Amino acid sequence: MEAYDVIIVGAGPGGYVAAERAGALGKRVLLVEKDQFGGVCTNRGCIPTKSLLNSAKQYRHALEGGKFGVHCSDVSFSLAEAMAWKGETIQTLRNGIEFLMKANKVDVVFGNATFVDSHHVQVGETVYESAYLVLATGSSPFVPPIPGHDLSHVLTSDGILELQQAPKTLTVIGGGVIGVEFASFFSMIGTQVTVIEMMPEILPMMDGEFSKLMRRELKDVTFHLGCKVGEITPEAVKYVDAKGNSQEIAAEMVLMSVGRRPNTAGFDPLKLEISRQGVVVDEFLRTNVANVYAIGDVNGKSQLAHSASRMAEVAVSHMFGSRNQRMRYNAIPWAVYGQPEAAGCGLTEQEASKQGIPVKTATTQMRANGRFLAEQGKRGSGLVKVVAHAATGVILGVHLLGPYSSEMIWGAAEAIEAELRVQDVKEVVFPHPSVSELIKDTCFAIDHAL
Amino acid sequence: MEAYDVIIVGAGPGGYVAAERAGALGKRVLLVEKDQFGGVCTNRGCIPTKSLLNSAKQYRHALEGGKFGVHCSDVSFSLAEAMAWKGETIQTLRNGIEFLMKANKVDVVFGNATFVDSHHVQVGETVYESAYLVLATGSSPFVPPIPGHDLSHVLTSDGILELQQAPKTLTVIGGGVIGVEFASFFSMIGTQVTVIEMMPEILPMMDGEFSKLMRRELKDVTFHLGCKVGEITPEAVKYVDAKGNSQEIAAEMVLMSVGRRPNTAGFDPLKLEISRQGVVVDEFLRTNVANVYAIGDVNGKSQLAHSASRMAEVAVSHMFGSRNQRMRYNAIPWAVYGQPEAAGCGLTEQEASKQGIPVKTATTQMRANGRFLAEQGKRGSGLVKVVAHAATGVILGVHLLGPYSSEMIWGAAEAIEAELRVQDVKEVVFPHPSVSELIKDTCFAIDHAL
Numbered sequence: 001m002e003a004y005d006v007i008i009v010g011a012g013p014g015g016y017v018a019a020e021r022a023g024a025l026g027k028r029v030l031l032v033e034k035d036q037f038g039g040v041c042t043n044r045g046c047i048p049t050k051s052l053l054n055s056a057k058q059y060r061h062a063l064e065g066g067k068f069g070v071h072c073s074d075v076s077f078s079l080a081e082a083m084a085w086k087g088e089t090i091q092t093l094r095n096g097i098e099f100l101m102k103a104n105k106v107d108v109v110f111g112n113a114t115f116v117d118s119h120h121v122q123v124g125e126t127v128y129e130s131a132y133l134v135l136a137t138g139s140s141p142f143v144p145p146i147p148g149h150d151l152s153h154v155l156t157s158d159g160i161l162e163l164q165q166a167p168k169t170l171t172v173i174g175g176g177v178i179g180v181e182f183a184s185f186f187s188m189i190g191t192q193v194t195v196i197e198m199m200p201e202i203l204p205m206m207d208g209e210f211s212k213l214m215r216r217e218l219k220d221v222t223f224h225l226g227c228k229v230g231e232i233t234p235e236a237v238k239y240v241d242a243k244g245n246s247q248e249i250a251a252e253m254v255l256m257s258v259g260r261r262p263n264t265a266g267f268d269p270l271k272l273e274i275s276r277q278g279v280v281v282d283e284f285l286r287t288n289v290a291n292v293y294a295i296g297d298v299n300g301k302s303q304l305a306h307s308a309s310r311m312a313e314v315a316v317s318h319m320f321g322s323r324n325q326r327m328r329y330n331a332i333p334w335a336v337y338g339q340p341e342a343a344g345c346g347l348t349e350q351e352a353s354k355q356g357i358p359v360k361t362a363t364t365q366m367r368a369n370g371r372f373l374a375e376q377g378k379r380g381s382g383l384v385k386v387v388a389h390a391a392t393g394v395i396l397g398v399h400l401l402g403p404y405s406s407e408m409i410w411g412a413a414e415a416i417e418a419e420l421r422v423q424d425v426k427e428v429v430f431p432h433p434s435v436s437e438l439i440k441d442t443c444f445a446i447d448h449a450l
Numbered sequence: 451m452e453a454y455d456v457i458i459v460g461a462g463p464g465g466y467v468a469a470e471r472a473g474a475l476g477k478r479v480l481l482v483e484k485d486q487f488g489g490v491c492t493n494r495g496c497i498p499t500k501s502l503l504n505s506a507k508q509y510r511h512a513l514e515g516g517k518f519g520v521h522c523s524d525v526s527f528s529l530a531e532a533m534a535w536k537g538e539t540i541q542t543l544r545n546g547i548e549f550l551m552k553a554n555k556v557d558v559v560f561g562n563a564t565f566v567d568s569h570h571v572q573v574g575e576t577v578y579e580s581a582y583l584v585l586a587t588g589s590s591p592f593v594p595p596i597p598g599h600d601l602s603h604v605l606t607s608d609g610i611l612e613l614q615q616a617p618k619t620l621t622v623i624g625g626g627v628i629g630v631e632f633a634s635f636f637s638m639i640g641t642q643v644t645v646i647e648m649m650p651e652i653l654p655m656m657d658g659e660f661s662k663l664m665r666r667e668l669k670d671v672t673f674h675l676g677c678k679v680g681e682i683t684p685e686a687v688k689y690v691d692a693k694g695n696s697q698e699i700a701a702e703m704v705l706m707s708v709g710r711r712p713n714t715a716g717f718d719p720l721k722l723e724i725s726r727q728g729v730v731v732d733e734f735l736r737t738n739v740a741n742v743y744a745i746g747d748v749n750g751k752s753q754l755a756h757s758a759s760r761m762a763e764v765a766v767s768h769m770f771g772s773r774n775q776r777m778r779y780n781a782i783p784w785a786v787y788g789q790p791e792a793a794g795c796g797l798t799e800q801e802a803s804k805q806g807i808p809v810k811t812a813t814t815q816m817r818a819n820g821r822f823l824a825e826q827g828k829r830g831s832g833l834v835k836v837v838a839h840a841a842t843g844v845i846l847g848v849h850l851l852g853p854y855s856s857e858m859i860w861g862a863a864e865a866i867e868a869e870l871r872v873q874d875v876k877e878v879v880f881p882h883p884s885v886s887e888l889i890k891d892t893c894f895a896i897d898h899a900l
Binding site: 013021024025041042046047050051054055058059061062065066067068069070071072073074075076077078079080081082083084085086088089092093096304305306307309310313316317320321322325331332333334335343368370371373374375377378404406407408409410411413414415417418420424425426427428429430431432433434435436437439444448449450 | 491515882900
């Protein structure tokens with residue numbers, strides 16, 4: 001058998017993008033996947049949650065349309081049907097990835113990869129040879145060994161995406177993105193949701209002002225911050241609150257969303273340097289073994305689907321392309337979907353202060369905006385914040401909480417990548433009426449000069 | 451009375467932004483408005499239409515939620531209630547502008563402005579003096595003298611925004627942005643809508659491929675292109691079709707949306723150069739009279755609210771600021787709201803070809819995108835097109851048709867302003883899953899290099 005130019009293990013948003021890009025450059029590519037195209041993102045992460053959140057949003061629209069002149073009766077939500085729509089979405093995307101692989105002449109084998117050495121990977125009976133190896137094996141939900149963690153009503157994000165009926169009560173352990181999105185979803189469809197978070201605030205990447213507002217906006221969700229879960233029983237979750245008092249809360253179902261761990265099992269023959277965070281890589285995503293790259297969750301650098309995809313591009317560029325790209329982490333946007341949406345990119349004011357970077361900032365209320373008012377009304381809440389370098393005016397961070405945040409934030413990533421200044425964004429013409437205009441307004445709030 | 455630094459006539463998105471910016475710089479500003487804060491945009495344009503379109507969208511969600519698991523019965527739409535919500539939105543925005551004027555210490559007088567000379571404006575009995583004068587008087591709907599144009603069932607966008615009950619049939623004369631948005635709105639709430647357009651295609655600023663798809667997506671609207679209306683009777687609109695045959699179509703109501711004309715009445719004492727298009731201005735928005743500026747629709751350069759606001763900034767910069775800003779028209783985004791949304795910025799492929807600019811382009815289907823699929827399904831339609839200079843790769847145009855277009859397009863305006871290349875956007879990290887990712891995908895479709 002002819003050797004491949006690259007073998008990629010894992011067909012998630014890291015692996016399949018690496019395969020697509022390398023294939024597009026005319027390389028001989030083998031993609032190995034143990035389960036299905038799309039990885040966690042497509043099958044048990046980004047996509048299914050966004051599909052469900054969209055269903056829930058439609059449900060809230062039907063329930064709350066009165067003020068807009070829309071009336072209806074007997075409004076009901078079928079989780080089973082929402083799950084079926086979600087399933088169709090996933091299947092279509094998997095087919096899309098399959099098509100992409102064919103279009104880019106990528107060979108695909110399904111099965112467990114066994115690493116013989118850094119040039120040989122065995123799947124089933126066959127040993128494949130390759131010049132380069134890309135590890136894109138992802139991560140798995142971490143379940144801490146709390147007493148009761150293995151009870152049948154304790155689920156991770158994997159299990160909860162298979163439910164056909166919503167629980168009456170749900171306790172979410174962990175207030176990161178995954179925990180908050182599920183909390184938002186289930187509270188939107190009528191479940192009584194409680195979130196228990198060990199840290200003093202939810203969503204650690206978020207500006208402090210924003211996470212406070214986020215909690216307030218998720219008004220049907222109860223948050224217990226600074227609390228440590230001690231035990232899960234069939235009826236309740238027991239925890240110690242921020243003041244050191246023992247508490248318990250009844251829960252028909254428990255979602256464990258405290259984090260994810262890199263999938264590094266079987267890597268021993270590769271003799272890789274692996275830290276607690278994951279496989280150690282340089283700015284080209286290269287491991288300590290020169291022909292082996294590790295991209296996405298498995299290196300623990302940035303556990304986001306789009307980070308994995310970008311890492312794929314940088315790695316492929318370093319193997320087969322211009323070699324002039326480096327992985328940068330300063331302009332990677334994140335988004336939290338649900339009601340409300342939030343998104344951010346770059347430094348928060350708090351991070352800047354911790355790093356000793358002098359900044360000027362401004363925050364504007366979304367309710368000053370025409371489109372926001374037309375769609376949300378004057379009691380709606382939302383925020384836009386821009387963080388810029390105090391001396392140069394270069395934009396270091398943009399933070400959004402409110403409708404369309406996830407679709408507006410790419411312009412912020414672009415601004416930070418291009419090192420645009422507040423003054424530059426002030427000269428950009430934004431379409432009216434759009435919520436995005438607030439980004440320009442916020443830049444003017446930082447600096448009135450014309 | 452102490453002289454003002456600047457008198458601004460017209461409190462629309464040109465005038466009130468000019469007042470706000472000049473006030474923020476500490477200038478003595480007088481804003482004269484004959485009607486209400488916000489101009490056409492707030493009161494009879496951008497904002498009311500977006501409010502109504504949002505109501506209609508909620509109505510469609512209630513009607514079509516079944517596939518997402520959302521069920522309800524007796525779905526109805528009250529135009530009167532949607533109009534009431536619209537009215538509240540407008541009132542809140544007017545209040546917001548009033549607040550902005552106070553915050554920036556702008557004096558405001560309501561009444562008709564009479565121009566004494568380029569330094570003196572009379573309102574009522576009072577003559578105000580000023581160093582500079584900014585004309586921001588806007589435009590009015592143009593009603594061509596077609597027989598029957600003055601019948602009571604023939605409305606312009608002003609009148610149609612006051613309806614309390616939807617007509618059963620509506621004929622829209624003119625398929626520009628205004629015509630298409632009203633066509634979309636009324637067809638969404640159940641009116642049978644026909645659009646008659648004189649040109650061979652609707653939405654002249656749109657890429658040809660996109661306007662075709664737009665017509666297809668507005669599937670309950672009938673379009674007659676290349677047709678010239680000859681007469682309106684109480685029962686019908688009579689026109690000559692593209693083949694020269696006489697036709698007529700029954701219409702309970704007619705919307706006249708063939709264009710708008712600059713409001714230049716009363717300008718004679720200023721001795722301005724005025725063309726058919728409007729007041730002639732240079733790149734600083736200065737007229738032939740050195741201390742008089744004309745911004746927004748009245749100069750006819752770009753009849754968009756956000757163009758007017760940007761012109762306000764450039765004019766104020768030239769009067770009181772750095773003077774280093776110039777009005778540029780190459781990166782002004784436009785958006786068409788409704789279902790579907792569309793937006794664009796910069797050159798279309800057709801315009802580039804007309805101007806002899808060599809370009810490379812790519813178009814991608816939105817149904818390849820995860821979020822689009824989750825929310826619209828695999829039968830949904832949408833397009834993204836990027837136009838770049840063939841030699842340099844500099845992005846010259848971005849065109850979107852599909853959900854969130856209006857909120858994504860600012861990043862395209864920013865890219866064109868910053869003269870980013872396709873390669874630069876390929877290195878930007880877009881959030882996953884978002885429809886915006888398609889912009890990056892389209893850049894990769896233009897150029898696979900890494």
